[in-house]
Amino acid sequence: MNENTKQEQSLDPQDWDALRALGHEMIDDMLNHLQTIRERPIWQPIPDEVKNVLSQPMPRQAEGEAAVYEAFKENILPHGMGNTHPRFWGWVMGNGIPYAVLADMLANTMNPNMGGGEHVPNYVERQVVDWCKEMMDFPVDASGLLVSGGSMANFIGLSVGRNVKAGFDVRNTGLHAAEKQLVFYASEETHSSNYKAAELLGVGKENMRFIPVNHAHEMDIDALEKAIAVDKAAGLHPTCVVANAGTVNIGAIDDLEAIADICEREDIWFHVDGAFGALAYLPESSRGLLKGMQRADSMGFDLHKWMYFPFEVACVLIREQSDHLDTFAVSPNYLEHMPRGVAGGHHVWAGDMGLQLSRSFRALKVWMTLKAYGVEQFARQIEKNIEQARYLEKLVKAHPKLESITPVALNIVCFRYVADGLDDDALNTLNREILMDLHERGIAVPSYTTLNGKFALRAAITNYRSTFEDFDLLIEQTVALAEEFLAKA
Numbered sequence: 001m002n003e004n005t006k007q008e009q010s011l012d013p014q015d016w017d018a019l020r021a022l023g024h025e026m027i028d029d030m031l032n033h034l035q036t037i038r039e040r041p042i043w044q045p046i047p048d049e050v051k052n053v054l055s056q057p058m059p060r061q062a063e064g065e066a067a068v069y070e071a072f073k074e075n076i077l078p079h080g081m082g083n084t085h086p087r088f089w090g091w092v093m094g095n096g097i098p099y100a101v102l103a104d105m106l107a108n109t110m111n112p113n114m115g116g117g118e119h120v121p122n123y124v125e126r127q128v129v130d131w132c133k134e135m136m137d138f139p140v141d142a143s144g145l146l147v148s149g150g151s152m153a154n155f156i157g158l159s160v161g162r163n164v165k166a167g168f169d170v171r172n173t174g175l176h177a178a179e180k181q182l183v184f185y186a187s188e189e190t191h192s193s194n195y196k197a198a199e200l201l202g203v204g205k206e207n208m209r210f211i212p213v214n215h216a217h218e219m220d221i222d223a224l225e226k227a228i229a230v231d232k233a234a235g236l237h238p239t240c241v242v243a244n245a246g247t248v249n250i251g252a253i254d255d256l257e258a259i260a261d262i263c264e265r266e267d268i269w270f271h272v273d274g275a276f277g278a279l280a281y282l283p284e285s286s287r288g289l290l291k292g293m294q295r296a297d298s299m300g301f302d303l304h305k306w307m308y309f310p311f312e313v314a315c316v317l318i319r320e321q322s323d324h325l326d327t328f329a330v331s332p333n334y335l336e337h338m339p340r341g342v343a344g345g346h347h348v349w350a351g352d353m354g355l356q357l358s359r360s361f362r363a364l365k366v367w368m369t370l371k372a373y374g375v376e377q378f379a380r381q382i383e384k385n386i387e388q389a390r391y392l393e394k395l396v397k398a399h400p401k402l403e404s405i406t407p408v409a410l411n412i413v414c415f416r417y418v419a420d421g422l423d424d425d426a427l428n429t430l431n432r433e434i435l436m437d438l439h440e441r442g443i444a445v446p447s448y449t450t451l452n453g454k455f456a457l458r459a460a461i462t463n464y465r466s467t468f469e470d471f472d473l474l475i476e477q478t479v480a481l482a483e484e485f486l487a488k489a
């Protein structure tokens with residue numbers, strides 16, 4: 001026996017049977033938690049005791065697996081964000097899918113590094129990316145990658161666009177070699193991740209043109225054309241246009257066909273930010289809204305929003321694989337591919353398609369869940385959410401005290417309570433109170449936005465657990481809270 005063996009310890013459990021029993025208990029508890037999610041408040045204020053539990057010194061000594069699991073159940077599990085609940089419609093978030101939760105456990109058990117190498121998990125990701133192309137009618141030979149979210153997808157798409165269209169070797173020289181300053185275009189309603197990308201890519205927010213929108217919150221195409229012409233005349237270099245497929249405020253979809261035409265004519269990169277809206281391509285009934293999306297040079301969309309997957313997973317697609325690799329591929333000697341062995345395989349390594357080298361096996365939950373339920377089931381859930389948005393809009397319009405703030409473009413409804421004799425300031429205060437009460441009383445979580453100076457409750461419906469009745473309740477409670485507030489005032 002090796003003389004060191006006696007002192008050897010590891011992070012494997014000391015008692016496998018005990019951990020197995022604890023693991024079974026965790027699975028039972030978690031599935032029970034999800035099965036009964038509707039019965040619990042959607043959100044509650046965080047008690048001081050809980051905050052206290054989470055401001056302790058670093059644990060030097062073992063507390064034991066079972067004891068820590070108890071602490072999780074007591075302090076953490078009851079105080080989530082609420083997005084697993086059927087009445088969560090805040091920001092744009094998915095619920096998570098129970099089967100995908102289990103798949104994540106399997107993925108973490110294998111724990112491969114998805115940066116590269118010859119192993120089956122990498123083939124799983126390529127399969128999933130191929131399915132993503134098929135979902136969006138992208139060419140079969142397009143390139144793509146699973147990433148952490150829509151922000152990263154936009155960053156990658158715009159990085160490729162900048163490098164391809166710059167006209168000089170940006171990778172080597174940076175933007176120092178630019179004879180003409182690069183300019184990006186997006187609408188006023190563009191998501192912040194796009195101008196963050198412009199900032200980080202050296203283009204700068206000042207060189208991002210925020211094109212005005214029309215009454216439907218879609219990019220004003222004439223204004224885009226004019227801005228491009230003005231910039232060209234001023235000796236600047238129009239480089240990328242970011243089109244919205246679903247704006248974060250109201251779900252508006254830009255005229256993708258028209259933007260594609262302009263980009264083609266002007267030799268500008270056409271990126272589509274389809275974080276959630278691109279998924280409306282799945283149901284037949286809404287597909288037409290996204291006409292022209294398949295012409296994008298790059299597009300990004302989340303699987304953790306309107307495909308309901310647990311965080312984090314999104315997809316970026318790049319039409320030309322060579323463009324993608326020319327932007328991200330590197331070949332330091334410690335990453336050289338071998339003819340055989342784990343470092344072999346004649347395929348592109350994911351580390352050559354994005355910023356991350358070490359990557360998680362997020363592909364497994366997607367592969368398993370899409371196969372288990374079929375893409376058509378996802379299309380039906382998305383279609384249901386769109387119908388629910390129309391239903392909620394109808395309820396709002398039918399109520400004398402409620403006002404619909406914008407037409408429903410897709411799955412987002414913005415509305416407010418109105419009372420006679422109150423001006424916009426007073427109404428804004430009233431609707432803020434309603435919002436916070438809806439949250440604090442654990443009734444529902446819409447989020448909010450301000451449109452034309454009007455503070456609105458905003459329901460972004462990317463929730464497969466919501467029923468039509470849940471929207472009846474939202475309306476009923478909104479009105480009840482408003483009356484309660486007005487009675488007190």
Ligand SMILES: *Cc1c(COP(=O)(O)O)cnc(C)c1O
Binds near residue numbers: 148152247275302
């Ligand atoms: C959410 C969102 C993003 C950012 O995606 P993340 O997954 O949060 O990084 C980008 N664009 C739009 C339109 C979004 O709704």
